[in-house]
């Protein structure tokens with residue numbers, strides 16, 4: 279201890295009782311002020327920064343065209359190839375894949391599945407169409423021009439949505455997992471988990487690969503998640519509530535949708551205009567919407 283410090287302590291010790299009490303009260307007041315400032319910072323700034331980090335970006339779908347859609351189609355897969363719109367439909371005994379002219383909508387042809395198969399998502403790669411089944415663990419490979427069956431492949435788990443990045447196929451199974459499959463034998467070759475601010479996003483359904491992003495319908499919701507295929511992070515949500523047909527709006531409409539299974543489920547990328555085609559199971563309409571900008 280230095281002589282100077284010892285001198286200061288001795289001076290304080292020798293202070294009158296009143297002066298020492300004053301110093302102690304002042305010190306307490308300073309502590310209270312510092313604590314209050316800290317609390318103010320925590321309450322004011324930290325929660326808002328956390329909330330900002332957790333706040334997802336949501337944009338509303340902007341329709342630019344409305345077209346008729348087969349209201350009996352239990353849509354499970356949708357993609358566009360040139361001027362032909364491919365659509366796979368589900369339900370036991372009613373499952374099929376249909377080709378129509380786009381945008382005229384003229385029916386071209388269809389291939390029906392055996393009644394024991396529940397059709398799910400579809401995608402085309404290398405001139406072949408892959409068509410999933412729900413719980414039957416079979417993927418049918420069809421010729422893209424004739425829709426004739428070329429081969430049947432197997433996989434484990436449920437089949438929901440399907441799309442392709444041009445190299446591999448991506449399958450959803452109703453969870454937050456998206457599995458990559460080899461485009462020749464359909465063997466799994468990788469997977470990601472879709473997360474929104476770290477929280478897994480389950481019920482991923484119909485899929486579409488759009489310019490390096492994975493678009494996914496969320497089953498029984500009006501939302502589409504735009505997912506980074508590397509990280510699985512959701513970069514953007516598209517709110518399609520404004521697209522829900524009037525027959526499924528209101529209390530009666532929502533009840534009808536619950537009873538029939540009608541819901542948003544169909545995304546196809548129109549490359550030449552960089553727009554999206556959107557529809558749903560048992561929807562009487564097909565929309566063309568603008569593709570929103572994605573924050574990077």
Ligand SMILES: [Ca+2]
Pocket residue numbers: 355356357440441484485486544545546
């Ligand atoms: Ca699709």
